Amino acid sequence: MNRAELEAQRRQLEDALAAVFRTATAANHHDPGALSISGLGGCTRRAAYQLARYAPTDDHSHQEQRASHLGQATHDWVLPRLAAQLGHELTLVEHDVILPVRGLKIPGRLDLFTPAIGGGLLVDLKTHGYDQGDDGDEPSRARLLQLYGYATALRLMGYLIRAVAVVPMSRxxxxxxxxxxxEFGSKQEAFVDARVRDLLRHAKAPAFAPRDAHRGPGLDLTCDSCPYMTRCWPGAEPPRLPRCAPMPTSSPMPLATPKPPHRRGTGRRRRSTTWPRSVGPARADTRPTATKWRSKPPRAGSAWIKPARRSS
Structure with a gap:
């Protein structure tokens, strides 16, 4: 079996794996033009378009979204087992809620709520790749808004919420x-109410709403999957990156023979780095100012140093 046949089999396997994720995306695709609780702390312009009921301009139901599906698989495996370990009859797992605020009814799905810890704890599981945990620091504003939105909806449904938790888990x-x-209280509820008030104000002119430091398609994953990407960034398209490098169809090229080290007196010294000179590492000039532009101290009477007068 030659390399071309192996490469064809590899591509067939890769296409099958990609189809698995694309099928899952199409099956779980929700209404991209509706604002959810998870989007309260997201891009302000996107939320403004959704509240203004603008029609989406981009369809991302064909994308693979592998990280999202792997994160959902982790939720499906961990959360039911965590609820069984806590063992409380009022524990809720991936429960749908509705947040009524300022005349809106914003839907959402929380991860886990249990009265077994502290009398009422809302847990949000966040999966991430590699070592991207928060190290116990306070979560971002976007994550807190999502969590407080779930807690506010639960409290309005009659549940007692005393605290909220974010559990980052590595995939x-x-x-x-x-x-x-x-903790969760009236101050956190007011935080959610103020955010919805601002979004309603921006919904009157969505095109002028801030993008919240998102850098655009190809530079930001949020922009790449936004249903209003074309409207927000006219003429821009996210780049399509290969899933993996193709298998070489010919024998690999031999390694280059390393050059001998530089010896004094054999010619001009070569630079030890392959970086361009304009972007290379900067070196601080620690030489005295008087000798910065001359290799030897200037003599008396030169244009650089005025000769000293003799004392009479």
Missing amino acids: IHGGTSGVWIG
């Missing part, structure tokens, strides 16, 4: 370092 090794827990 690589399952580590949960950086678990954060904070």
